[in-house]
Amino acid sequence: xxxxxxxxxxxxxxxxxxxxxxxxxxxxxxxxxxxxxxxxxxxxxxxxxxxxxxxxxxxxxxxxxxxxxxxxxxxxxxxxxxxxxxxxxxxxxxxxxxxxxxxxxxxxxxxxxxxxxxxxxxxxxxxxxxxxxxxxxxxxxxxxxxxxxxxxxxxxxxxxxxxxxxxxxxxxxxxxxxxxxxxxxxxxxxxxxxxxxxxxxxxxxxxxxxxxxxxxxxxxxxxxxxxxxxxxxxxxxxxxxxx
Amino acid sequence: xxxxxxxxxxxxxxxxxxxxxxxxxxxxxxxxxxxxxxxxxxxxxxxxxxxxxxxxxxxxxxxxxxxxxxxxxxxxxxxxxxxxxxxxxxxxxxxxxxxxxxxxxxxxxxxxxxxxxxxxxxxxxxxxxxxxxxxxxxxxxxxxxxxxxxxxxxxxxxxxxxxxxxxxxxxxxxxxxxxxxxxxxxxxxxxxxxxxxxxxxxxxxxxxxxxxxxxxxxxxxxxxxxxxxxxxxxxxxxxxxxxxxxxxxxxxxxxxxxxxxxxxxxxxxxxx
Amino acid sequence: xxxxxxxxxxxxxxxxxxxxxxxxxxxxxxxxxxxxxxxxxxxxxxxxxxxxxxxxxxxxxxxxxxxxxxxxxxxxxxxxxxxxxxxxxxxxxxxxxxxxxxxxxxxxxxxxxxxxxxxxxxxxxxxxxxxxxxxxxxxxxxxxxxxxxxxxxxxxxxxxxxxxxxxxxxxxxxxxxxxxxxxxxxxxxxxxxxxxxxxxxxxxx
Numbered sequence: 001x002x003x004x005x006x007x008x009x010x011x012x013x014x015x016x017x018x019x020x021x022x023x024x025x026x027x028x029x030x031x032x033x034x035x036x037x038x039x040x041x042x043x044x045x046x047x048x049x050x051x052x053x054x055x056x057x058x059x060x061x062x063x064x065x066x067x068x069x070x071x072x073x074x075x076x077x078x079x080x081x082x083x084x085x086x087x088x089x090x091x092x093x094x095x096x097x098x099x100x101x102x103x104x105x106x107x108x109x110x111x112x113x114x115x116x117x118x119x120x121x122x123x124x125x126x127x128x129x130x131x132x133x134x135x136x137x138x139x140x141x142x143x144x145x146x147x148x149x150x151x152x153x154x155x156x157x158x159x160x161x162x163x164x165x166x167x168x169x170x171x172x173x174x175x176x177x178x179x180x181x182x183x184x185x186x187x188x189x190x191x192x193x194x195x196x197x198x199x200x201x202x203x204x205x206x207x208x209x210x211x212x213x214x215x216x217x218x219x220x221x222x223x224x225x226x227x228x229x230x231x232x233x234x235x236x237x238x239x240x241x242x243x
Numbered sequence: 244x245x246x247x248x249x250x251x252x253x254x255x256x257x258x259x260x261x262x263x264x265x266x267x268x269x270x271x272x273x274x275x276x277x278x279x280x281x282x283x284x285x286x287x288x289x290x291x292x293x294x295x296x297x298x299x300x301x302x303x304x305x306x307x308x309x310x311x312x313x314x315x316x317x318x319x320x321x322x323x324x325x326x327x328x329x330x331x332x333x334x335x336x337x338x339x340x341x342x343x344x345x346x347x348x349x350x351x352x353x354x355x356x357x358x359x360x361x362x363x364x365x366x367x368x369x370x371x372x373x374x375x376x377x378x379x380x381x382x383x384x385x386x387x388x389x390x391x392x393x394x395x396x397x398x399x400x401x402x403x404x405x406x407x408x409x410x411x412x413x414x415x416x417x418x419x420x421x422x423x424x425x426x427x428x429x430x431x432x433x434x435x436x437x438x439x440x441x442x443x444x445x446x447x448x449x450x451x452x453x454x455x456x457x458x459x460x461x462x463x464x465x466x467x468x469x470x471x472x473x474x475x476x477x478x479x480x481x482x483x484x485x486x487x488x489x490x491x492x493x494x495x496x497x498x499x500x501x502x503x504x505x506x507x508x509x510x511x512x513x514x515x
Numbered sequence: 516x517x518x519x520x521x522x523x524x525x526x527x528x529x530x531x532x533x534x535x536x537x538x539x540x541x542x543x544x545x546x547x548x549x550x551x552x553x554x555x556x557x558x559x560x561x562x563x564x565x566x567x568x569x570x571x572x573x574x575x576x577x578x579x580x581x582x583x584x585x586x587x588x589x590x591x592x593x594x595x596x597x598x599x600x601x602x603x604x605x606x607x608x609x610x611x612x613x614x615x616x617x618x619x620x621x622x623x624x625x626x627x628x629x630x631x632x633x634x635x636x637x638x639x640x641x642x643x644x645x646x647x648x649x650x651x652x653x654x655x656x657x658x659x660x661x662x663x664x665x666x667x668x669x670x671x672x673x674x675x676x677x678x679x680x681x682x683x684x685x686x687x688x689x690x691x692x693x694x695x696x697x698x699x700x701x702x703x704x705x706x707x708x709x710x711x712x713x714x715x716x717x718x719x720x
Contacts, residue, residue: 063620084623094618097611097636106632110624154622269669271583280683285667302583302664316572317582421682446684476572476580 014039015060015158019069022055022213029055031213032069041205042180042190044221046197048236051210053193054091057160060191061088073158084111087151088160093143095135100127100146103135107153121149124182126175141172148176158189166195177203197237201225209233269298270481273310273318275389276419278464279303281439281508286501287489294493295484305419307387313337313467316474320482321467324389324437329465337470342490344466345498345509349393350441351454352424353433367454368401375403378412380432384423385415393462394435437462439508464509466490489513517585517659517672518652521592525648528593529600530641534630536601537608538616548605554598559591563661566591570662583664588672591658596648603644607637639711646707650700673699 015037022030030052037043037060045053058064060071062078071078073085096103104118122128125145135143144164151159161180165173180190180203194200200207204221209230216230228234278284284301292298302312306323313321314337322344323329332338351370353361359379361370374381383405384391398405405413414432416423420440427434428448436444441452454460466486471479488494495511502508536548568574570582570590581587611633619629634641656674663670665679673696680689 061621063617080623083621086621088617088621090617094614096615096618096632107622110622110628271664276682280679300583300664300666300669302666312571315574316577419682421684424684425681444684446686474572476577 016072017060017069018071020056020059020066020071021068022052022059022064023067029213030059033215034069035208035215035218037189037191037208038206040184040187040189042184042192042203043206043208044200044204045191045193045208045210046195046200046236047210047216048232050212052213053210054162056210057088057162057191057193061086061160063088084154085156086158086160087154087156089144089147089151089162089164091163091166093140093147095143095146095150097135099132099134100138101131103146103150104153107150111154118153121152124179125149139169140167141169144168145172145175148179152183156188158191159183161190161192163193163195165199173199209236211236269300270319270478270485271317272299272301272320272322272485273313274301274303274322275306275309275324276303276421277324277390277437277440278322278509280419280421281443282503283439283498283501283509287497290497291485291488291494295481295488297481297484299485303419305384305386305388305391307391313469316469316476319469319477319479320485321469322464323467324462324464325392326463326465328389328392329467332467337473338467339470340468342466342486343512343514344464344489345511345513346461346463347438347509348455348457348462349390349435349460350438350452351433352427352436352441352450353453354428354431355449355451356431357453358431359433361453363453365454367397367457367460370454371397371403372401374412374433375401375405375408380430381413382423382427382430382432382434383413383415384420385409385417386419388420389462390420390435390437393460397435397459439503442506442508443503463512517588518592518649520585521589521596521652522645522649524589525593525597525600525652526645529597529648530604530634530644531630533601533604533606534608534633536605537612538626538629538633548602551598551602551605555602557595557598559595559655559657560661562591562594563658566594566658566662582662583666583670585663585670587662588659588670591662592652592655595655595658596651599651600644600648603647604637604641607640607644608633611637639714642707642710646704649703653696653700 017033017035017037020030020033021028033056045056047053055064059066060078062080062083073082076082096106098106100122101118104121108118119128122131125148127142127145127149130138130142135146138146148164165176177199180192184190192203200221206220207217207224208215209217209224209228209232211232216232217224217228224233225237228237274284279301280303284299288299288301302309302318304312306325306328309318309321309323310328310332312318313332321329321332321338329338329341333341351367359370359373359377361373365373383394395405409415414430416426418426420436421444423434424436424440424444425446428446428450433453466489468482468486469477469479471477489498490513495513498509498511499507536544566587567582569576570579570587571577572580572582615629615632619632624632654674656678659670659672660675660678663672663675665671665675671679673692677689677692677696680692
């Protein structure tokens with residue numbers, strides 16, 4: 001397995017995936033995945049539809065039970081304990097049917113250790129003016145920005161984003177990308193699924209390329225885009241493998 | 244205007260009284276819709292409360308249902324009007340003692356158009372015979388109440404099998420006296436009704452009494468005590484106080500002096 | 516009043532039960548839901564009869580001595596409206612659960628925190644559910660007349676009073692009572708609508 005060139009810091013651990021398989025209704029959806037995710041930077045997971053990207057991320061975050069194999073975060077198996085140190089932004093924004101600020105407060109109140117500077121998070125996601133609005137009045141981009149702000153309330157060590165920016169307005173995309181770059185500098189590990197090759201080129205430090213429930217490549221981003229190894233990756237980057 | 248005011252008052256009283264919860268110290272009197280709808284209890288219950296200190300909750304159903312409820316021990320005292328059934332109730336061990344309390348009579352009511360062409364001089368049996376022959380509509384309680392039992396016994400005397408006619412010209416409502424009257428009036432059908440209910444009934448339309456004042460239409464109300472060997476939970480002591488009052492000169496006079504629209508509805512006849 | 520007490524009790528049973536059935540997965544869940552759904556259409560007279568048989572002094576619970584009392588009426592009404600509140604709130608919470616489930620798992624929210632959030636966030640929909648229950652409670656006559664006995668000053672409620680006055684032929688008074696009943700239920704509906712629209716406006720400022 002290829003490893004990132006960056007050295008892990010003391011309180012951060014890479015995620016180690018060993019022989020991970022997932023079967024639902026006797027259908028193999030993830031087939032014997034083994035890899036290590038770097039402890040820092042932005043890892044982008046790419047691949048055509050049905051490759052198993054979302055399921056893989058759900059497994060990494062401990063939302064879906066594995067059929068086989070294991071995932072270690074540091075020295076802990078993934079589960080409730082590790083979930084508490086991670087956050088996830090879902091593809092469809094899963095917002096509480098309340099006002100913007102109440103969505104942040106809800107997470108803040110779940111755990112008193114959480115980041116209490118909610119107004120600062122709203123400022124960073126440019127939602128300050130919408131603070132007291134009900135989420136049902138927000139646009140798609142605003143909703144996803146709020147999801148990101150909420151994910152950051154708990155000061156996560158790892159942030160998962162499942163196609164969080166697909167079909168959003170350009171301004172929201174750039175706000176979200178800027179914020180990702182900012183928190184990356186604070187040593188937050190970001191794992192992102194995207195269909196947008198240009199976005200991946202802009203922000204990825206390394207790439208995991210998946211197809212048919214298997215990992216095809218685990219590479220540094222620059223290497224991957226310059227010289228994809230697998231036929232599927234080549235076809236994918238050319239746009240021949242339909243997303 | 245005065246009626247509206249009175250109605251409003253009743254409505255408000257109902258409102259607030261529905262909230263009161265004081266069941267335990269009252270006795271339950273299982274009785275009939277005819278006595279209740281006549282307003283007799285609204286008149287007697289406060290008097291009894293004043294003289295004996297006993298409050299009474301009246302459950303008004305048909306005589307048959309009242310007796311069944313009493314067999315289930317769901318009453319402390321029984322006041323109904325079907326003497327043979329009352330005696331059977333005692334014979335079966337559910338009751339102890341039966342007293343004649345009061346009486347009135349049944350009347351045959353029908354629409355002014357009088358489709359069976361019953362003459363005012365006709366006796367009740369002849370009138371019923373005419374109804375059956377002309378297949379004029381007749382509405383029966385059909386609920387094993389005292390009125391129902393009386394009416395069935397009249398058809399029996401005529402040897403007319405009304406049960407087999409049920410659903411054609413002979414219609415059984417299975418409801419209380421007032422509901423049955425409403426239905427009879429709605430259909431323009433004849434009905435047998437106790438005089439108390441008829442006098443107090445306010446939705447008569449063009450209905451009038453067709454046949455009345457016959458010995459055979461005599462309607463006896465009986466007071467029956469419940470057997471506490473069978474129902475240990477009943478409040479016999481208080482029930483006895485009520486019985487004593489009802490059968491006393493005071494009680495008997497009070498019953499006979501209850502009037503609605505200038506008519507006496509019940510004639511007391513204990514020891515007569 | 517009787518209807519309000521039974522409504523309160525039915526809500527305390529129905530809403531948590533509906534919520535638990537929405538978010539917990541267990542073996543008899545589907546069966547239980549089917550039973551509750553069919554109980555929504557329970558004929559009031561049947562409920563009245565069954566409660567009567569239980570509370571009758573010769574029945575299994577006769578020693579309580581509560582037949583022909585407001586308590587008996589409340590019991591009958593709770594049996595009538597609790598299934599409605601359970602089934603409808605279950606439906607609402609289940610829909611919300613589809614939305615929130617992954618989020619709460621991701622956030623490690625405790626079950627009790629999740630339940631509170633579910634009920635809080637669907638409070639306006641639940642208000643409508645409660646209204647439906649209340650509607651059934653105050654309009655019902657078949658059950659309460661059997662177990663209550665329609666005793667003046669004790670167990671007579673609006674509907675049984677209407678039935679009584681109708682049987683006395685006092686159609687005007689019966690109609691008057693009916694109009695009062697209608698006004699009560701109308702004003703409660705309006706109040707709920709007003710609360711909903713007011714709170715929405717407030718939330719959208």
